[in-house]
Amino acid sequence: MPTEPALGTALARLESRWGSAAVRVGVGADQPLVDGALALAPQPAGPAEALVALPDEVIPTGFARLDALLGTGGLPRGVSASFRGARSSGKTTLALHCLAQAQARGGIVAFLDLCRIFDPIEAVARGIDLRWLLVLRPADAEEGWALAAALVAGRQIDLLVIDLPERLNARGHDASLRRLAAHARRSSVRMIVIEPTNLAAPIHGALAESVALRLELEPRGWLRAGRDIVGRYVQVNVAKNRFGLPGRETEIEIRYLVDGEHAAALNRFATADYQETAELQPLRLLHTA
Amino acid sequence: MRLLYLDWPHLCYRIEAARAMLPLRGQPSELVVIGGQPWEEGEVVDCSPAARRLGVERGLPLGTAHRLVPEARFLAADLPTYRRALEVALDALAAFTPSLEAEPDPGERAFGQALLGIEGLHRLWGDEETLTGRVVDIVAKLLPGKPRIGIANTRFGAQVAAVIGQGNLERVPVGDAAVEAAYLAPLSIKLLPAHDEAGDRLRVFGLTRIGQFGALSRSAVIARFGASGGELHDLACGLDGRQLQPRKPIAQLRAEAELEPPLETLEPLRFLLRNMCQALCEQLNARGAGATRAMLQLDVERGEPFILEQALPEPAAAPELLERLLFARLGNTRMPAAPVTRIAVELRGEQVVAGQQLGLFAPQLARAARLDWQLIGLALRFGQDRLLRARLLDPEAALVEQRSELFPAGADSGLATQSVA
Numbered sequence: 001m002p003t004e005p006a007l008g009t010a011l012a013r014l015e016s017r018w019g020s021a022a023v024r025v026g027v028g029a030d031q032p033l034v035d036g037a038l039a040l041a042p043q044p045a046g047p048a049e050a051l052v053a054l055p056d057e058v059i060p061t062g063f064a065r066l067d068a069l070l071g072t073g074g075l076p077r078g079v080s081a082s083f084r085g086a087r088s089s090g091k092t093t094l095a096l097h098c099l100a101q102a103q104a105r106g107g108i109v110a111f112l113d114l115c116r117i118f119d120p121i122e123a124v125a126r127g128i129d130l131r132w133l134l135v136l137r138p139a140d141a142e143e144g145w146a147l148a149a150a151l152v153a154g155r156q157i158d159l160l161v162i163d164l165p166e167r168l169n170a171r172g173h174d175a176s177l178r179r180l181a182a183h184a185r186r187s188s189v190r191m192i193v194i195e196p197t198n199l200a201a202p203i204h205g206a207l208a209e210s211v212a213l214r215l216e217l218e219p220r221g222w223l224r225a226g227r228d229i230v231g232r233y234v235q236v237n238v239a240k241n242r243f244g245l246p247g248r249e250t251e252i253e254i255r256y257l258v259d260g261e262h263a264a265a266l267n268r269f270a271t272a273d274y275q276e277t278a279e280l281q282p283l284r285l286l287h288t289a
Numbered sequence: 290m291r292l293l294y295l296d297w298p299h300l301c302y303r304i305e306a307a308r309a310m311l312p313l314r315g316q317p318s319e320l321v322v323i324g325g326q327p328w329e330e331g332e333v334v335d336c337s338p339a340a341r342r343l344g345v346e347r348g349l350p351l352g353t354a355h356r357l358v359p360e361a362r363f364l365a366a367d368l369p370t371y372r373r374a375l376e377v378a379l380d381a382l383a384a385f386t387p388s389l390e391a392e393p394d395p396g397e398r399a400f401g402q403a404l405l406g407i408e409g410l411h412r413l414w415g416d417e418e419t420l421t422g423r424v425v426d427i428v429a430k431l432l433p434g435k436p437r438i439g440i441a442n443t444r445f446g447a448q449v450a451a452v453i454g455q456g457n458l459e460r461v462p463v464g465d466a467a468v469e470a471a472y473l474a475p476l477s478i479k480l481l482p483a484h485d486e487a488g489d490r491l492r493v494f495g496l497t498r499i500g501q502f503g504a505l506s507r508s509a510v511i512a513r514f515g516a517s518g519g520e521l522h523d524l525a526c527g528l529d530g531r532q533l534q535p536r537k538p539i540a541q542l543r544a545e546a547e548l549e550p551p552l553e554t555l556e557p558l559r560f561l562l563r564n565m566c567q568a569l570c571e572q573l574n575a576r577g578a579g580a581t582r583a584m585l586q587l588d589v590e591r592g593e594p595f596i597l598e599q600a601l602p603e604p605a606a607a608p609e610l611l612e613r614l615l616f617a618r619l620g621n622t623r624m625p626a627a628p629v630t631r632i633a634v635e636l637r638g639e640q641v642v643a644g645q646q647l648g649l650f651a652p653q654l655a656r657a658a659r660l661d662w663q664l665i666g667l668a669l670r671f672g673q674d675r676l677l678r679a680r681l682l683d684p685e686a687a688l689v690e691q692r693s694e695l696f697p698a699g700a701d702s703g704l705a706t707q708s709v710a
Contacts, residue, residue, distance in 0.1 A: 154659075
């Protein structure tokens with residue numbers, strides 16, 4: 001397709017900002033020259049998404065509405081994503097759901113805990129099996145990038161969640177993040193970055209460029225059961241999506257774990273299913289020689 | 290099947306008494322509790338007969354034992370020494386017959402007992418009395434004190450005979466279950482291994498002899514005492530179905546080298562380490578086996594030996610791998626500032642590498658070993674406290690710190706502990 005240099009630059013910038021699916025060039029007379037997020041009239045979602053080559057392995061986010069919005073049904077293999085939102089907007093919960101879903105599909109997952117706030121109880125209650133979870137606690141962010149890159153390069157984990165602290169200074173971390181995202185892409189490891197809103201601009205820019213999927217979470221209102229507050233409505237905006245149309249929005253319900261659910265989840269973990277699985281482990285034989 | 294039963298009661302205490310100062314030795318009234326000091330967390334490993342008479346027993350918390358016998362001497366348990374002493378004796382017994390069952394773990398209740406299958410050994414070692422004499426002569430040099438000895442047709446019969454014999458050889462006549470039952474019939478019912486409640490109920494029913502219990506209908510006993518009562522009834526009738534389970538000698542492959550002159554730098558050690566790993570791995574490969582634990586010991590001129598242990602996620606017999614791993618651990622460790630006079634490498638936990646069992650319901654298990662290998666490398670590079678796993682302790686605990694914990698990822702799946710002996 002012959003394009004003017006200025007147009008090519010503009011398209012590259014737009015793709016970098018909004019994802020490759022945001023700008024499309026039509027091939028026939030009945031199709032507009034440019035569609036996607038920049039089209040004047042929105043195209044139906046079906047045909048546009050059918051053009052996207054869907055990866056075979058996808059991890060759902062645990063929220064059906066959100067999965068339907070993403071076009072691929074979740075996080076494809078080798079894709080980096082960032083969840084951006086204010087405090088208590090549900091981004092960590094969403095990431096924990098993704099970890100649980102990855103484990104449920106036979107994956108081993110890791111959590112780079114730069115904020116040092118990882119709570120195993122919360123993780124178990126959200127459905128994570130602690131046996132297949134690694135928690136990385138580096139001394140500082142630089143060591144964290146090196147540790148995560150080494151772990152990703154081994155290709156033994158399926159999903160890495162990075163919890164970025166709010167006061168992460170910009171010194172060199174943007175380049176490290178870009179490298180790590182490239183590592184993850186080459187190693188076919190999914191990566192989710194939990195991104196606070198007040199992150200330094202260079203790091204935010206690096207994230208915006210290097211991830212394939214960017215979700216912005218914003219609390220909308222309280223979820224009530226009678227007079228009790230049991231959760232929050234969270235507006236999720238697909239700010240960038242390389243596998244579907246960006247700019248879509250949906251609302252998900254982040255439910256708090258009340259005592260009863262908490263205890264039930266922990267009991268389920270501590271007793272029947274977990275132990276049964278552990279006891280039944282030595283059943284299959286693999287002859288390696 | 291004829292079984293020879295040997296029992297050294299209070300073997301840990303006997304070993305301590307034999308190596309301790311004279312006042313401890315030969316005084317039956319000496320109150321000694323082995324396991325640690327009363328203020329320490331832990332359990333009683335063994336005690337002297339005098340302390341046993343006052344209520345102290347194996348498994349009792351040390352604080353409780355102190356309340357029972359406050360005047361007793363509390364000694365720390367030297368479990369490796371106890372184990373080594375019994376292992377030596379068992380190796381000697383294994384020369385008589387491979388049908389040898391014994392528990393070498395001092396923490397187990399059966400520690401100090403050995404069961405030999407002696408059926409058909411008369412052609413090699415003479416009749417039962419001659420064989421027993423030879424056995425006793427051999428073990429007398431290796432373990433302190435005289436064992437209780439019994440020979441019978443079943444495991445229970447041999448144990449009872451050893452108790453009845455009181456240090457002398459006691460034999461149950463050769464024969465079937467009826468012969469065994471006839472031997473047991475006049476003996477006290479307290480010899481049956483019934484738990485306290487069942488024993489009390491037997492006494493309430495007026496049963497004082499094993500024969501009286503054996504004469505009862507088995508179905509009636511099961512109706513009254515349950516399945517465990519049925520097992521007791523079988524024992525009383527001379528029917529002990531528990532087979533002898535021969536022990537598997539622990540395979541410890543060890544290579545040592547004296548260094549003359551002593552080495553002051555690590556680099557020359559690498560050459561030695563490689564050769565020793567090569568020699569040991571050749572032996573493993575010849576058996577189609579791999580080791581699951583490697584140990585490196587360095588003796589230094591001044592100070593205590595430096596011991597480094599490395600657990601392996603899966604059985605391995607690759608010399609380059611072991612050499613690199615041990616040397617990397619050595620490089621990351623602060624060594625004693627003294628020349629090394631001796632190096633020893635030991636491979637433990639021998640397992641067959643031909644077949645590995647994987648989990649059926651946890652697909653992650655297929656990659657667990659590879660992940661553990663990777664974690665070993667990452668721990669060497671970044672430190673063991675950087676890669677963690679989480680586990681729940683008590684989710685209902687009042688303090689948040691007590692609800693869960695993060696621990697080094699290799700602590701239970703691969704990475705080793707480092708200790709200085």
